[in-house]
Amino acid sequence: MATIVFQPMSQLVTDYILGNSGTEVPPASWTMGLSTTVVGSGANMMRNSVWSVTVSGSNVNEIGSTTPAGYARQTIARTIAQGGIDWGTSTFDNTFSTGGQSSAADQVTFGAFSGAPSPNGANSWALTAGSTLNAGDLWVAADTAATRTFANGDTEKVTATIKAG
């Protein structure tokens, strides 16, 4: 499964955490969206990709932007192990090459879909900001295991794990 860290997340580390700058700040909450775009290995999503309704180049295109049919972004709280949907207590992996600190968010549920959203077919999920489709900062994305095509009564579940190493 391919994953990518987008430029705003990198800048959050360099500017906000290291430099205490307000140029790039965390959102009020994290949201998760589903995208038709494959993460790929450099030919699809890129580090400077942005959300767009236009399927072209390295743009990231969100499902349901023409016809939601029940699709909406899901919110993950900017807290750890509280009462709602948020991040789990982080753990440390000391492996030299692949280790780091990781945290799994509570599983989010999309839907229930009332029919086929347009566009349909989720190939990746993305951690983003805000509720407006095809808009907002992109932080990270990962491929889904397979294209997920939705119909009436469907839900979709995604568990995001972020590892900083």
Place this chain on the structure above:
Amino acid sequence: MPFYEITYETGRSSIASYADDAEAESAVAAHHARAMNGLPGGPVAGHPTGQEGNPNWSAERIAKVRVYDKHPDDLNPDQTLSVEVAEKQLSMLIKGLADENGVVNVARLSAEVRGLTHPMVTVKESPFDSNFRMKEKKELDMAFLEASN
């Protein structure tokens, strides 16, 4: 387009966007009916077994549907407060965080200040409570589920 917070009997929840209550009721009833019949909750085709958890997770019965005029994540996306509210909240936080020596940890205070505009609740008394601080416009009368079964 209104947004709907769907609360499942498992205590899970999701946010969905529908054109109107009729579309919401149709989708909710379809998923609920799957749960009543022990059917999968999502698309099964093309999902490799053993990846991303159980691809054939069961549908979940639905307990409550709250309706919002806008996405409840949009409580305060610009993360702003009026000076009056900010001063009042800051004063309360400083008093609450001060130790017996009258000292406040600025990093801790900073984290608490960032939480002032957070759209989600941190404590739920019931698993069926809303995840959001935004007040819902209304709840759907769940009698439609009975009628659809």
